Amino acid sequence: MLMPEPDNAIIARREEIIEAMRGIVAGEGVIFGEEELRAYDCDGLMAYKQLPLIVVLPETTQQVSQILKYSHENDVKIVPRGAGTGLSGGALPLADAITLGLGKFKDIVEIDFENRCVVTQPGVTNLALTQAVEHAGFYYAPDPSSQIACSIGGNVAENSGGVHCLKYGLTTNNVLGVELVLMNGDIVRIGGKHLDSDGYDLLGVIAGSEGLLGVITEVTVRILQKPETAKAVLLGFDSNEAGGDCVAAVIGEGIIPGGMEMMDTFAIQAAEDFVHAGYPLDVTSLLIVELDGPAAEVDYLVGRVEAIGRAQNARYIKVSESEEEREKFWSGRKAAFPAVGRISPDYMCMDGTIPRGQLAHVLNRMAELSKKYELRVANVFHAGDGNLHPLILFDSNEPGELENAEKFGADILRLCVEVGGVLTGEHGVGVEKRDLMGEMFTEDDMKQQQRLKCAFDPEQLLNPGKVYPTLHRCAELGKMHVHRGQLAFPDIPRF
Amino acid sequence: MTEILKAENDQQVLETLKWAAAEEKPLEVRGGRSKSSLGRPTEIDHVLDLSALSGVTYYEPSELVLAAGAATPVAEVEAALTENNQQMAFEPPDLGPLMGIAAGQGTLGGLLSCNLAGPRRIKAGSARDHFLGFNAVSGRGEEFKSGGRVVKNVTGFDLSKLLAGSYGTLAVMTEVTLKVLPAPEKVRTVLISWSKDGIYDHGGVKALTDAMASAHEVSGAAHLPAAIAKRSAVDYVAGSGRAVTAIRVEGPEPSVAHRCDALKSLLGKYGDMEELHTANSTVLWREIRDVACFADEHDRDVWRISVPPASGSRVALKILEGRPGEALYDWSGGLIWLALNPTPDACASVVRQTVAEFGGHAMLVRAPEAVRLRVPVFEPQDGALENITRRIKEGFDPHGILNPGRMYEET
Numbered sequence: 001m002l003m004p005e006p007d008n009a010i011i012a013r014r015e016e017i018i019e020a021m022r023g024i025v026a027g028e029g030v031i032f033g034e035e036e037l038r039a040y041d042c043d044g045l046m047a048y049k050q051l052p053l054i055v056v057l058p059e060t061t062q063q064v065s066q067i068l069k070y071s072h073e074n075d076v077k078i079v080p081r082g083a084g085t086g087l088s089g090g091a092l093p094l095a096d097a098i099t100l101g102l103g104k105f106k107d108i109v110e111i112d113f114e115n116r117c118v119v120t121q122p123g124v125t126n127l128a129l130t131q132a133v134e135h136a137g138f139y140y141a142p143d144p145s146s147q148i149a150c151s152i153g154g155n156v157a158e159n160s161g162g163v164h165c166l167k168y169g170l171t172t173n174n175v176l177g178v179e180l181v182l183m184n185g186d187i188v189r190i191g192g193k194h195l196d197s198d199g200y201d202l203l204g205v206i207a208g209s210e211g212l213l214g215v216i217t218e219v220t221v222r223i224l225q226k227p228e229t230a231k232a233v234l235l236g237f238d239s240n241e242a243g244g245d246c247v248a249a250v251i252g253e254g255i256i257p258g259g260m261e262m263m264d265t266f267a268i269q270a271a272e273d274f275v276h277a278g279y280p281l282d283v284t285s286l287l288i289v290e291l292d293g294p295a296a297e298v299d300y301l302v303g304r305v306e307a308i309g310r311a312q313n314a315r316y317i318k319v320s321e322s323e324e325e326r327e328k329f330w331s332g333r334k335a336a337f338p339a340v341g342r343i344s345p346d347y348m349c350m351d352g353t354i355p356r357g358q359l360a361h362v363l364n365r366m367a368e369l370s371k372k373y374e375l376r377v378a379n380v381f382h383a384g385d386g387n388l389h390p391l392i393l394f395d396s397n398e399p400g401e402l403e404n405a406e407k408f409g410a411d412i413l414r415l416c417v418e419v420g421g422v423l424t425g426e427h428g429v430g431v432e433k434r435d436l437m438g439e440m441f442t443e444d445d446m447k448q449q450q451r452l453k454c455a456f457d458p459e460q461l462l463n464p465g466k467v468y469p470t471l472h473r474c475a476e477l478g479k480m481h482v483h484r485g486q487l488a489f490p491d492i493p494r495f
Numbered sequence: 496m497t498e499i500l501k502a503e504n505d506q507q508v509l510e511t512l513k514w515a516a517a518e519e520k521p522l523e524v525r526g527g528r529s530k531s532s533l534g535r536p537t538e539i540d541h542v543l544d545l546s547a548l549s550g551v552t553y554y555e556p557s558e559l560v561l562a563a564g565a566a567t568p569v570a571e572v573e574a575a576l577t578e579n580n581q582q583m584a585f586e587p588p589d590l591g592p593l594m595g596i597a598a599g600q601g602t603l604g605g606l607l608s609c610n611l612a613g614p615r616r617i618k619a620g621s622a623r624d625h626f627l628g629f630n631a632v633s634g635r636g637e638e639f640k641s642g643g644r645v646v647k648n649v650t651g652f653d654l655s656k657l658l659a660g661s662y663g664t665l666a667v668m669t670e671v672t673l674k675v676l677p678a679p680e681k682v683r684t685v686l687i688s689w690s691k692d693g694i695y696d697h698g699g700v701k702a703l704t705d706a707m708a709s710a711h712e713v714s715g716a717a718h719l720p721a722a723i724a725k726r727s728a729v730d731y732v733a734g735s736g737r738a739v740t741a742i743r744v745e746g747p748e749p750s751v752a753h754r755c756d757a758l759k760s761l762l763g764k765y766g767d768m769e770e771l772h773t774a775n776s777t778v779l780w781r782e783i784r785d786v787a788c789f790a791d792e793h794d795r796d797v798w799r800i801s802v803p804p805a806s807g808s809r810v811a812l813k814i815l816e817g818r819p820g821e822a823l824y825d826w827s828g829g830l831i832w833l834a835l836n837p838t839p840d841a842c843a844s845v846v847r848q849t850v851a852e853f854g855g856h857a858m859l860v861r862a863p864e865a866v867r868l869r870v871p872v873f874e875p876q877d878g879a880l881e882n883i884t885r886r887i888k889e890g891f892d893p894h895g896i897l898n899p900g901r902m903y904e905e906t
Contacts, residue, residue, distance in 0.1 A: 027564040114805035136708070159649045166646070172653065173624050180880050195829050197660065198856035198874040199902065200884055204623055204656020225710040230621045248557040254580055254677030257739050293712065294757075297508035297750030353645040355558050372816045385647040386558070425647040433650075440650060442641070448639040451890030467576060467651065480516065480635055480893055 001048050001089075001431055002486030004465045006096040010076055014053060017098070019078060021056050024066045029104070031055040040099050042147070043084045043091040043430055047348070052079065052093030059104045061179060061187060061217040066217065069185030071098060071396075077461045078183070080211040082122065082154025085146040087349060088430030090158065090210045090466055097464075100215060102153050108132050109218065112226045115193045116175055116238060119220045122153020126160075128246040129221065133197030138223040141168035144426070153216045159449035161426035163259040163333075166223070166384035170426070179218035185366035193220060205452060210282035210428050211463040213456040226290035230258060231302050232329045235309045236283030236316030240264065243285030244359035246312040250289065253308060255301055260384035261333050264363065267378040267391070268332075269338070274339035280316040283365060287383065289327055335390065336380045340368070344376070346402075350409050351418030353425035356386045365410055365415055366390060373408040375401070387425035414439050429467045438441060446470070451477050501544040505630065505638075505669045511543055512667060513636035514894045524663040524898055526566040526602035528867055529591050530609055534662050534901045535872045536864040545604065548669055551575050553644065560627065560644050562672040565604030572603055584676040585622050585778075586613030592790040593797065593859060603667050610660030613784035614743065615714035617804075617826050619709065623659035625674045631658070631666040634892025639666075645683075646674050657887070663898040663906065665891040679745035684715070684771040684779060685758045686731060687740040695738040696720060696808035700828035702765045704805050706742045707827045709761060711754040715743030715780050716827040723788045723823055729779045731769050740765070743780060786832045789825055789861075795820070795834040796841040796862040802855035804829035813849050818842060837863070843870040850874075873902050 010017075014032075021030045031037060032054045041049045053076075058064050077097035084091055093099045105121035108129070113117070113136055118129060126147040129140040138340050144150055150160070155171045156178065168174070168486035177191030191203045206213055237243040243262055248258065263271065263279075272279045279286055291301040302319055309317045319354045332339075340347050354362055370377045375392040390412055394405040412425050413433065417440050423433045428446065437446060445465035448469055453460065454474035464471060502508040513520050523539040525531070526546065548564035551572065553662050556562075556579040563572060569587055576582050589608050612621035618627075628642025635830070638830045641654035658665060680903075687702055689695040699718030706713050710849045724739040731741050742762070744754045761766045771779060782788065789797050800812050807828025815822060820835035835842050847870055850857045856874035859867060888895070888906040895906070 009708065037754075043865045061866065108654065112803075112805075113708060115803045116704075116707060159653070161647060161649075168750075169624065170647070172647075172656070173620050182879060188883075190880075192854045194801045194855040195804075195826060196610070196612075196621060196801045198801070198857075198858070199660075199876055199880070200887055201623055201656045201660050202880075203658070205652055206655070207656075208653050212652075225708060251559065251677070252557050254680065256677060271579065293709070293746075294750055294753050298748060298752040299746055300749045337836060353643075353647050355555065355560070355645060357558060382647070382751050386645050387647045420643075421645050422643040423649045423650045425645070425648055427651055429651065437651065440643075444637050444640045445641065446651070448637070449641070450634060450892070452652050452654065452657065452887060455886035455890050458886075478890070478893065 001246045003050070003094060004471060006094065009095040018054055020070055021054065021067065024063050024070070025058050028057065029057045031057070036385035039103070040081070040093060043089060045087055045089040045092070045430065047091050048092055050093045050095060052099035054489050055095055057101045057104050062101065063179065064181045064215055064217055065185045065187050067098070067100060068181055068183055072184045072459065077464055079463050080157070080215050080384055082151040083125065083149050084155065085150040086154060086158055086428060086430065086433040087351070088424065089426040090428050090430035092431050094465065102151065105153070105217065112193065113209060116224070117193050117220055119218065119223050120152055122216045122219055123151050124468055125214060126150050126152055126155055131458060132300060133223050137225050139226050140174070140221055141224055142171050142174055152219050152221065152295050155220055156207055156216055157209065158212050158428045160356065161387070163382060164259060167256050171406070174222050175203065175207055175219060176221035176222055178203060178206060178215055178216050180214040182214050183459065184463050189222065191389070205216065210430060210467050212453050212467060228259070228294045230290055230292035230326060231298050232288055232290045232320045232326045233302060233305050234279070234316065234318045234329055235287040235289065235314045236280045237285045237314055238283065240285045240363045241360040242313060243287055246287060246309060246314065247356060249308045250305060253304065253449045255304065257289050257384060259290040261288045262286065262383035263333065263336065264379040265355070267336050267375065267380050268380055270339040270343055271336050274342055275331045275335045275337055277328055278330055283316055288333055303422065333380065340378050340391045340393065343347060345395040345397065348392045348394065348405050348409055350390045350392065350412050350426045351427040352413050352421055353385065353387045354416050354419050354421035356383070358419040360404040360417060362388070366412060366417050369408055369411050373404050373406055375405055382425070385425070386421065410436060431466055434467060446476055447472065454478070496727050497540060497562050498541055499544050500604045503547045506666055508545070508669055509632050509636065509638055511634045512634065515528045515541070516636040516894055518633060519594060519894045519896065519897050521896050524667055525787045526605045527568065527600045528601035529596060530605050532594050533609060533860065535904065536867055537898065537900045539899070543667065545667070550669060556581055559646055560671060560672060561675050562644065563603055565671055566602045566666040569601045569603055569606055570599050572767065580676045580678050581830045582678040583625060583673060584615060584619035585625050586615040586784055587622070588613045588784045590785065590884070593786045595793050603671055607659050607671055608661060614717060614780055614825050617716060618712065618714045623656050626655040626671065627674050628655055628672040629658060630670040631668045633666045634894065634897045642672065644672050662901045664888060664901055665897065666898065681748050681751045682743065682745050682773045682776040683751050683755050685742045685755055685762065686769040686771060686777040687739040687762055687765050688735050688767045688769060690766065691707050692739055696812055696822065696824070699738060699740040700763060700805065700808040700824060703827040705762060706758060706816060707804070711744060711756065711758055712746070713742055714745045715741065717741045718824040718828070720821065725822060726781060726788050727782055729771065731771060731775065731777050732779060743776060743778060749757065749809050764901050783823070783825055789832060789834045794837055796837055796866065797860045798833040798835070798846055798857050799860045800831040800833060800846070800855065800857045802829060802831065802850060802853050806853040807831055810849055810853050814842065814846055839866065841866050847874070
């Protein structure tokens, strides 16, 4: 992974930068010892590691503002970091950049049940948000599987999803406002407790901007009342085609389940060996369909999903009969990653999204690729929205296997784009998929996206080297290559 | 003299914009013309007419995805969706009659450019939440695309969100892709009829926030003061002569019946309870969606005010203190449609001061041209946000050729 060439002039000024940071953040908030920096050398994408110049852990928005202002004036790059659970390397440090950790922003600022929202600092974990409101029956809907550790600020930066986002939306659909510090130190508030943005929808572009536009110091999220009840249905099929057809039939009948997950043979076996979820082992694909809502609705929809399953020749159908059993059904799916981790020294998780109708084709092609690269692959899949998570098994101690796995992964993502899908459904581009952006976007597409960055961060000091494969100077991006008089007058009807 | 340039296809849009960018000729971007009086009035010599870019280009009901030319009539899209029991879940409003023109003129591109949404906004989100991707030409005269044709995608900046609500000032969309969802099997509405006489705006908004805080997946939450309720075409609403609070639930029959009963017992303390079934519900929520109550008296100024839901009635009553007018509350109180008797400044200063006190923003939706030139139509921005807005505009449209002045005088 090629990162931008570090600026040696900045590295040479390290001591001076440390002093300046200690003037802003007292005590242990400035980290510069090599041993301590080691804890920050990667995020959830552990294949790539880099020691940051230094790490700074501010505690107030004012401090964030001062840090950014100093960095802006002194040409120092900034890599924002939440809980460091991201899977695409968005928080991968740079040798010449300050890693700005928001881990000390741990307070919930306000809980407002009347307006159904919570105002929180960005370092609060996704799960802690739900825990803060569950005494009143509320929860925060987006639930990435790292929810015990991932922070809400990171969720906004990555526009995180989870198993329930088909029905309840991604982070972007559940965020009402942010306080954001711009690279020049300006503090702005975007949105609030009201629903619609005024002017350009800046909140909409900040969600999923992967730390390239600003540093989030406060978030307002919508909370929902928990559904009265939930039941899960397991459906086993003889082929991936049949499983995929069943998903299409459920949606075709107008049912949007709270969650709809699919696993292939390998993933079923690994999960069952690991947590004994009670999965059938003689099926080729397994669906978990969760229905939530009032009991009257859940029972009615469970009946319909069972009927659809039978019509689609499910060879195995089981409905959870207790909350305990429902959780058991989910335990296998939720443990799929560690289950695969148990049988392989390393694994790499991909994240493409495809039109669901292409599922069987994509899985078959993936099986061919698996043979070609001589690497095993297990598939878990947010079936409702077409988001694939192929897990490529490899051993980084074997020479060449990491590179081989990377190539295999890249081929899978190219395949996703080829069938009309996208590179990433919820994990983000980061550094991991940066060099594949050209598979999906033209140079003009990416330049136009980067012009948005220029509006927020004209000097491109925030998280450079992430998301976009080529760094263009904003002045270059701003130039217009048109020449008066040399263009043909448009040959279109005039009235 | 206005000159209309009619693009027959994407290529001609590109050529026109290249020409306009090179010659620095501003263009008014036009789809179906249904929203031409929405926003700041502009005087632009050239009109780019996109009406030929019409028609559904891709629709896979089981993928929940539909793509269409930017100028495809909303009605055509709705007809295609209805055939498959699907819908645009954000409940696109038809503001034609409110703005003084015929209903049914709107296009998909116009709908997205203004980021409009109806009562279901509180449950399903706005147009921007269903806008998956687009092909467009920037004011630089360059084709670009963003997003994709799948419902879950975080690849690159989400420029769909940026174009939603940008009133055609950043790029000319040629094709747009939307997420669509199944239409509900049944619709019912729980009505609270408040006692005769008296002002029940506060009570109504309180009842709405109670309903929204329940687990009953409310998909519409509106309060109609008595004078507005009286103008409804639904007998149950108009007949009583009382203020009416309306709460909608949608879904399969057993669920809807259960949730209606639960809401009636939750809210029974506020007033007499009534229930509307599918046909009457459809009429009532269409009236609320399209602000039909203010569609007749065209001399009144109309504001669209977005505030924290629980403060809706306080905002509206404070503005209405000593000023003749009416407020319709949607989005659980978070959206106020305010009609005021005409004044030279549409009461802008009191509206904006009051909104600033509670958080949110106000848009002057309907007023004579002279007033909309005098008074900022959109919430004025300042400092850093104004800078970002200006720089975004420059990045997409450096010569200011796309709908200049439509949102803000300077951009």
